Amino acid sequence: xxxxxxxxxxxxxxxxxxxxxxxxxxxxxxxxxxxxxxxxxxxxxxxxxxxxxxxxxxxxxxxxxxxxxxxxxxxxxxxxxxxxxxxxxxxxxxxxxxxxxxxxxxxxxxxxxxxxxxxxxxxxxxxxx
Numbered sequence: 001x002x003x004x005x006x007x008x009x010x011x012x013x014x015x016x017x018x019x020x021x022x023x024x025x026x027x028x029x030x031x032x033x034x035x036x037x038x039x040x041x042x043x044x045x046x047x048x049x050x051x052x053x054x055x056x057x058x059x060x061x062x063x064x065x066x067x068x069x070x071x072x073x074x075x076x077x078x079x080x081x082x083x084x085x086x087x088x089x090x091x092x093x094x095x096x097x098x099x100x101x102x103x104x105x106x107x108x109x110x111x112x113x114x115x116x117x118x119x120x121x122x123x124x125x126x127x128x129x
Contacts, residue, residue: 001027003052003080004117013111014076024111029102037082040094046084053079 004012013024027033034050042048051068055075065071067083084092106114 001080001082003078004115005078011112012115012117013108014078015112016076018108020108022108024106024108026104026106026111026115027099027102028104032102033096033099036096036099037094040096042094043084043088043092046086046088046092048082049085050080050082053077053081 002013002017037048037050053068053070055070055072056063056065057072061071067085068081070077070079082094
């Protein structure tokens with residue numbers, strides 16, 4: 001998933017990401033989404049983990065490259081990942097139910113003109129259209 005990290009409406013979503021498709025789905029309430037992920041049925045022997053992807057520089061980075069790591073030339077992807085660990089090597093699905101009440105969709109090439117990030121009490125943020 002892409003994480004909105006900037007307030008400048010011209011660069012909320014880096015245009016390099018527009019080649020991944022033509023439509024976006026925006027989570028308007030990340031806390032509610034993660035709450036629903038927590039409530040989903042987790043396959044036996046697995047644990048649910050999530051975090052922002054950390055980016056290391058190719059050629060200078062030394063260390064493990066786990067599921068939450070990528071090389072720096074992918075930093076434009078601004079990724080957030082949800083994973084089941086330790087993993088089984090097979091595809092798994094988490095049923096989080098209907099998300100239509102906390103999402104909006106639109107044309108990906110126009111996303112930066114249609115969304116803004118609002119600061120909420122307590123420091124959290126919410127995306128709106």
